[in-house]
Amino acid sequence: MGIFKQAFTISKEEMLPYFYYLGATGLVGAVTYERIQTVFDSPKAFYTADAGKLEKTGLFTAEQITHFTEKKKEFNLFSEYERALKLGIKTLSVEDPEYPEKLKTIKDYAPVLYMKGSFPKEGVPYVSVIGARECSGYGSAVAARLGELLAAAGVAVISGMARGIDSISQIAALEAGGYSLAFLGGGVDVVYPRESRRLYEILSQRGGIISEFAPGVMPMKTFFARRNRLISGISDALCVVEAKEKSGTMITVDCALEQGRDVYAVPGRISDITSFGTNSLIRQGAGVVADLNAFVEEMLRTYGGPAFMTLTKGSKKKEPEEKYLENEIAVIRLLDENSFTADALSSTLKMQSYEILGLCMGLCDKGILKSMGAGRFVSTEEGILTRNKIVSAENEDEDLP
Amino acid sequence: MVYKVYSGRVGGVFGDLITVEVDVSAGLPGTEIIGLAGSDVKEAKDRVRVALRNSGVNLPAMRIVINLSPADEHKEGAGFDLAIAAALLGVMGKNEFFAPEEALVVGALSLDGKILPVSGVLPIVRFAKERGFKRVIVPKVNAKEASLIRDIDIIPMDTLSDFITYLSLPFGEKKAAFPPFKSDGGDPFENTEGEALDFSDVSGQDTVKRAAAIAAAGMHHLLMIGPPGTGKSLIAKRIPGILPPLTYEECLEVTSVYSVSGKLNGKTPFMTRRPFFGPHHTASPQAIVGGGGDARPGLVSLSHRGILFLDEMTEFKKETLDMLRQPLEDGEITVSRAKKTYTYPAKFMLVAAMNPCPCGYYPDRNRCMCTDGQVSKYLSKISGPIADRIDICVEVSRMDLKEIAGGKKGLSSAEIAANVARAVKIQGNRFAKETFKYNSLIPSSKMEKYVPLSDGERDYAYSVYESLKMSTRAFYKMLRVARTIADFDGDAKVTKKHIAEASCYRFPEYMGG
Numbered sequence: 001m002g003i004f005k006q007a008f009t010i011s012k013e014e015m016l017p018y019f020y021y022l023g024a025t026g027l028v029g030a031v032t033y034e035r036i037q038t039v040f041d042s043p044k045a046f047y048t049a050d051a052g053k054l055e056k057t058g059l060f061t062a063e064q065i066t067h068f069t070e071k072k073k074e075f076n077l078f079s080e081y082e083r084a085l086k087l088g089i090k091t092l093s094v095e096d097p098e099y100p101e102k103l104k105t106i107k108d109y110a111p112v113l114y115m116k117g118s119f120p121k122e123g124v125p126y127v128s129v130i131g132a133r134e135c136s137g138y139g140s141a142v143a144a145r146l147g148e149l150l151a152a153a154g155v156a157v158i159s160g161m162a163r164g165i166d167s168i169s170q171i172a173a174l175e176a177g178g179y180s181l182a183f184l185g186g187g188v189d190v191v192y193p194r195e196s197r198r199l200y201e202i203l204s205q206r207g208g209i210i211s212e213f214a215p216g217v218m219p220m221k222t223f224f225a226r227r228n229r230l231i232s233g234i235s236d237a238l239c240v241v242e243a244k245e246k247s248g249t250m251i252t253v254d255c256a257l258e259q260g261r262d263v264y265a266v267p268g269r270i271s272d273i274t275s276f277g278t279n280s281l282i283r284q285g286a287g288v289v290a291d292l293n294a295f296v297e298e299m300l301r302t303y304g305g306p307a308f309m310t311l312t313k314g315s316k317k318k319e320p321e322e323k324y325l326e327n328e329i330a331v332i333r334l335l336d337e338n339s340f341t342a343d344a345l346s347s348t349l350k351m352q353s354y355e356i357l358g359l360c361m362g363l364c365d366k367g368i369l370k371s372m373g374a375g376r377f378v379s380t381e382e383g384i385l386t387r388n389k390i391v392s393a394e395n396e397d398e399d400l401p
Numbered sequence: 402m403v404y405k406v407y408s409g410r411v412g413g414v415f416g417d418l419i420t421v422e423v424d425v426s427a428g429l430p431g432t433e434i435i436g437l438a439g440s441d442v443k444e445a446k447d448r449v450r451v452a453l454r455n456s457g458v459n460l461p462a463m464r465i466v467i468n469l470s471p472a473d474e475h476k477e478g479a480g481f482d483l484a485i486a487a488a489l490l491g492v493m494g495k496n497e498f499f500a501p502e503e504a505l506v507v508g509a510l511s512l513d514g515k516i517l518p519v520s521g522v523l524p525i526v527r528f529a530k531e532r533g534f535k536r537v538i539v540p541k542v543n544a545k546e547a548s549l550i551r552d553i554d555i556i557p558m559d560t561l562s563d564f565i566t567y568l569s570l571p572f573g574e575k576k577a578a579f580p581p582f583k584s585d586g587g588d589p590f591e592n593t594e595g596e597a598l599d600f601s602d603v604s605g606q607d608t609v610k611r612a613a614a615i616a617a618a619g620m621h622h623l624l625m626i627g628p629p630g631t632g633k634s635l636i637a638k639r640i641p642g643i644l645p646p647l648t649y650e651e652c653l654e655v656t657s658v659y660s661v662s663g664k665l666n667g668k669t670p671f672m673t674r675r676p677f678f679g680p681h682h683t684a685s686p687q688a689i690v691g692g693g694g695d696a697r698p699g700l701v702s703l704s705h706r707g708i709l710f711l712d713e714m715t716e717f718k719k720e721t722l723d724m725l726r727q728p729l730e731d732g733e734i735t736v737s738r739a740k741k742t743y744t745y746p747a748k749f750m751l752v753a754a755m756n757p758c759p760c761g762y763y764p765d766r767n768r769c770m771c772t773d774g775q776v777s778k779y780l781s782k783i784s785g786p787i788a789d790r791i792d793i794c795v796e797v798s799r800m801d802l803k804e805i806a807g808g809k810k811g812l813s814s815a816e817i818a819a820n821v822a823r824a825v826k827i828q829g830n831r832f833a834k835e836t837f838k839y840n841s842l843i844p845s846s847k848m849e850k851y852v853p854l855s856d857g858e859r860d861y862a863y864s865v866y867e868s869l870k871m872s873t874r875a876f877y878k879m880l881r882v883a884r885t886i887a888d889f890d891g892d893a894k895v896t897k898k899h900i901a902e903a904s905c906y907r908f909p910e911y912m913g914g
Binding site: 133134137163164273338339341342343344346347352353354356357358360361362364371372373374375376 | 605606607608609610611612624626764765770771772773794795796797798868869886898901902904905906907908909910
């Protein structure tokens with residue numbers, strides 16, 4: 001990475017619109033950027049150069065030159081830049097001190113980034129939590145818990161705002177009052193997928209949204225693969241929750257390995273296709289996330305500054321031990337990460353359907369279950385913990401002579 | 402010389418008066434029917450002429466003008482044949498004892514003088530009674546249907562020559578020779594032959610059965626979600642069996658619709674059972690809501706006071722489903738065609754069944770491999786307004802084989818029906834002064850009055866509202882269902898357990914509820 005010769009002869013504010021243009025052309029990657037620097041003194045000089053001058057440099061193909069001049073014609077430099085500023089979108093050039101250090105060092109860095117929101121405070125570890133769009137109940141439970149724990153420990157949770165694992169972990173992180181950062185595959189003003197609108201709003205207030213694509217650019221398949229290198233690039237470590245064998249997540253993992261980032265994976269059942277990717281990562285030597293608390297502590301120890309040496313105990317409120325009725329215990333023993341309908345319990349419980357519904361609603365009040373409507377329920381994190389407690393207590397009883 | 406006879410026709414499901422006027426004058430011999438008559442009405446002149454001749458009456462070789470008034474409305478059908486014949490006979494001086502202003506005449510004629518049944522007799526007779534007519538002459542086949550209207554003389558006629566005899570008899574002898582029709586089968590409502598499907602045939606699925614029963618008790622629209630082959634249709638088909646029997650008023654409404662669509666015959670002269678229709682998902686919008694050249698009632702009207710079952714609801718065209726919006730909202734449907742606009746009743750209970758996703762396993766992500774896009778596209782077909790109208794939503798899950806083999810029988814239809822009937826009665830008393838009769842129709846402005854909650858219950862309901870992030874509409878739906886559950890269980894007050902159960906039947910979150 002070099003810098004323009006004149007970088008500091010004009011003020012930063014004056015130069016930013018030209019950087020904005022540079023990114024908006026969509027043609028300037030790390031290589032082209034450095035080529036431009038060899039010829040032009042500043043992005044402004046590049047902008048003002050006409051077709052003849054560009055051709056003389058011998059750096060660009062005829063097609064590229066037409067594209068640059070076309071773009072210039074349809075592009076009103078200052079009004080576009082002003083509009084972006086009004087939307088709260090900052091332009092970050094790679095020469096900007098605010099530009100994340102870790103992203104400067106990757107091979108194909110993005111010369112210009114557009115950003116909404118803000119970066120976390122200095123010294124915070126960055127851990128990305130990524131995974132499949134179509135995740136299982138297990139995957140979404142783990143992602144939510146992981147996002148929450150990382151956020152509570154003060155770690156920045158990085159992801160791509162995609163459906164499934166990405167957005168679940170980010171929502172959990174923000175709800176726990178933590179910080180999260182999303183990299184998009186389109187302009188930062190384009191909410192994609194649409195159902196992530198709420199997450200998007202919160203991110204632009206309490207987190208950050210970054211893209212190398214200019215505002216207004218619609219997301220495209222190839223863009224997602226490109227932005228994945230930024231997710232891994234900014235992260236200290238990458239945690240894969242669920243992934244199919246060939247997926248965008250695995251592209252991110254490849255980027256991470258190339259960039260020398262640590263990769264962790266959450267083991268899954270060998271029969272689920274969303275486990276094939278993660279389990280094969282483990283076989284290849286990725287870190288195993290067997291205990292979420294331990295994982296978070298490891299993250300703090302390894303990447304956190306002295307301020308993060310110990311796990312900042314979250315505001316886990318200790319409630320008095322709940323007492324459960326016999327029937328309730330029977331239900332709790334049957335819980336797993338998958339949702340279930342009340343009818344599924346009827347053969348075990350030998351109760352009337354409405355009694356089972358009542359029982360389940362009672363457990364909802366106690367925080368064990370969550371009602372999903374249409375007679376379907378899903379266990380909460382606490383439900384699983386309670387089940388583990390009950391089952392292990394019973395095993396101890398059996399061990400007694 | 403002019404002679405007038407009254408006849409009737411139906412517009413929508415309501416009867417309407419048609420005056421048949423006949424004038425005979427000197428001039429070129431010939432017969433003309435005027436008064437915006439359709440071609441089937443125009444052909445009556447030949448039918449009537451031949452039928453009269455075959456019954457021993459020859460029309461004079463004079464100029465005959467037949468006018469059907471009101472003259473500015475289009476008329477169709479063969480139902481005026483008999484009235485035209487009566488007016489012709491009158492103009493020839495053969496009706497001295499008829500008193501046409503007291504009678505209304507309907508019926509079609511065949512060439513040999515037989516009187517043929519027509520559709521729409523019930524609404525016409527109903528209208529005749531409201532207008533103060535004393536007797537109605539109807540085809541014999543339609544007599545039973547017409548006899549649903551009480552306190553008006555129904556005089557069945559089999560042949561034109563009988564009718565001629567009837568017309569010529571002095572008043573004193575008429576009643577003895579042609580007694581008004583009396584239903585021979587006693588109370589028509591005892592007529593409930595035919596095998597009803599029983600709920601005890603369905604093993605397991607207790608929650609679904611209970612939800613169906615509650616839906617039936619409060620006339621709540623019901624949606625069953627589940628993979629194919631789990632018994633959704635089986636359950637839907639058994640719901641008519643647990644609904645309360647039709648009341649007299651309801652029977653009139655239902656029979657009227659069937660009458661105008663020509664679906665009644667000698668075997669089923671009127672509807673004593675609640676209708677059940679399960680159209681295939683390829684059914685055209687016209688078939689469902691009504692239409693065609695003469696704006697006939699569609700399935701939504703034919704299932705009035707009964708059940709419209711949409712199996713594989715997501716497979717229906719979105720336009721077709723959206724057309725259900727008006728009937729679901731207003732309980733009636735307005736069908737407009739080039740010449741007519743009719744409003745048909747359409748107060749049906751919607752029972753819908755669907756898969757949760759193209760493969761059927763969603764939201765069980767261990768088995769469902771549909772992409773989110775596929776799922777949301779699949780579910781988006783029943784978005785918004787239709788979903789809003791569905792009060793009770795329940796999942797039908799695959800049964801444990803053990804349970805099916807165990808033959809665990811649930812309640813029988815008769816037992817459930819008794820509970821439903823009790824709930825309906827409670828609602829009837831509660832809403833005696835209202836225009837609606839079921840909990841599902843309580844307007845939100847009257848929720849406080851009809852679903853009063855004590856402080857404890859209200860706090861609980863609000864906590865459910867908060868924790869499930871409900872919309873206000875969903876909240877009211879929950880309270881209406883809770884009211885019905887309480888009625889169904891015979892509890893006077895809505896308590897926490899009813900609210901809790903009702904909240905389980907709400908639209909599932911994964912479908913945007």
